[in-house]
Amino acid sequence: MLAKLWTNFGISNVSKSFGNYPILDRIDLEFNRGSFICVLGPSGSGKSTLLDLIAGFERPTSGAIRLGLEEIRSAGPDRVVVFQDVSNALFPWLTVRENVEFGISRLPRAERQQRVARVLEMVNLANHTNKFPSELSGGMKQRVQIARGLAMEPDMLLMDEPFGALDAITRKKLQTDLKSLWEETGKTIFFVTHDIEEALLLATEIVVLSTGPGARVKEWIRRDQIPQDPATVEYVAMKTRLERALDIDEDH
């Protein structure tokens, strides 16, 4: 329960290497509870490694990640992950309802059912509770994954390019739905992506990592700097700035 009391989330001077190979180099960031953080970076920059560190799947080589005063040392139900790999993330042998119930099986039956109904309603899947994942589209599978996470009532949702494998139209729809979900629940969301427009649409904080090995924070754009209206000069300027930061034309 203590974990729920935190108000800020800090990544202090975190480095991570695998063997002699450096992935992240002295990452130093701090966010308020309830932020929507988008991490951008070229592929192989260590975005996902950073997410794994926050999730507690991996431990930093040096530095620490803290929720309030408490250091993250292992994975826990207060930080659920929404994985990109839709086909493996859900349990194919369980129905939508059973998948969502998976993490809360110890709760009393009545409360469990109530929660499942509520979160499935939130992600607009109330009519598909008895289907199997193989009978759902990619977008619907990701909704189930989000519902499974929300059912555990976590403090934080960690999302690893969750919409990366979806078609453009579905992605757009899920982005807007995720945004209203965030507004509704006030969860802290840590969202890894390589899509600049996605980040601009969703984020209250945007972090750009540099190209690895040994990725560092290249840009850190705060809430008040992110333009909301795509039809403005500021928006285009910000987009260009992020594109530059991402070295999108590195091949030339």
Next chain:
Amino acid sequence: MRVLYAGLGVAIVIAVWQLMANAIAFDMLFPPPRVVGASAYDMIVSGSMTDDVGASLWRLLLALLIGVPAGILIGVAIGWWPIANAIVQPFIRMFNAIPAIALVPFSLLWLGVTEQSRIALLVYTITLTVLISTRAGVRNVSRIKLRAGECLGVRGPQALFKIVLPSCIPAIIIGIRTAIGLGVMVVVAAEMLGAESGVGYRLMQARSQFDTAALMASIIGLGLLALLLDRAFEFAVETLLPRYSTKRRIK
């Protein structure tokens, strides 16, 4: 590291075997590793192992030389022409359901305890296996490849040679590999039920002499031989046909 672990595994198996032999304390019935090792050593030194393995391998090789081309030929033909497939299909189903070993007595009845009888059965097994795999390979050639070929002016029989055949080489390779494994089983069965040479014959000899050590040495030897053949085939494919390698290549 891997070698070390494998060595550990072998050591554990031998240790357990020794402990069991100690507990049973009846070397005639359950010889300890040392006795089986000695028996294997005798077979190697006396040259009988070379003779037996040689005879069995010779049969297998001869049958592969006939069965593989036959299997590929028929497999491609019925994979390519639906009519040919419809004609042959019921027989493939039927024979595929019958374990080849069940046909050993049949081949002995028709062809007697002869070299032809053993080779014929082996050729049958190998042809059937390669044929089924090849047919699947031909049928699974993607339409996109064929259409790409059409756009580039490759059609009809030309497509068969330029697109279909190369595309199904991996399937053929898998078929041959399976056929080698099955071939070892069938050649041993054929030799056990009627032969005067080969590993299977040696097994039956050891049985009639109640020579458990020789039996066990031969069984382990057969496992090693099959493994060796499989790895040798894999190695040959990797070196001779690297572009059809079934292993994932990392640049």
Next chain:
Amino acid sequence: MSGFRMTTLSTLSLCSFVIMWAIAAGSIGRPDLVPSPLQVVEALKGMLSSGEIVKATITSLGRVVVGYLLGGVAGVVTGIILGRITIIRESFSIIFDVAKGIPPIALVPVVIMWFGIGEMSKWLVIAYVVWVVVTISTLVGAKEVPLIRLRTAEIIGLGPLERLYRVVLPSVVPYALIGLRNAVGFAFVALVSAELIGANSGLGQIIMDSRFALQTDRMVVGIFVLGGVGAICQILFELMERLILARRFQTG
């Protein structure tokens, strides 16, 4: 070409084969070596009315069922242990590589020496083959349980036992099924091997005895019944897969 025409062609082909067989048998005139189709049917009738073939089939089938169940259960357990525990896998995979290559028929003499010519020997030979086949395919599945599923278990905080039966076991099912399906065919190979060499009853004995008695018609009946029973078992297995397991555990 339509499916109907294909079926017609297949049927025609089968019929013309029987006719050609009849003509060949007639012109060769050695019914002891090449019995005519009619003779084979007569032999079948005789063996049916004497109850001999039914009895042999039941005996053989019983052996396959017992051996298959023993080997199947052992294979799934061994496969999971080898798949999940790296040290054990690295140590014993070589043993299984060798075991895979041992023809079941080669085991028959030594197994008869140890356990006599009774049922136990047949069960063991069949169980051995099934065990090796099922172990190898289960091992692959257990080794490759998707990391993100294990991580989901980690977030939820499942203990090792719960993780085993809620995540690992169901993830392994499709792979184990592939092994179990292949093992049906191998079980029949092992059955014939055991019955041809240590024959005192069963279909293998009918086949072997008719060789020495020069009763090819009886041999053909034996072979066909054996193939038929094997094919039926194969079909039943696939039916069971489709009816009971398809929705939860699709195996393609």
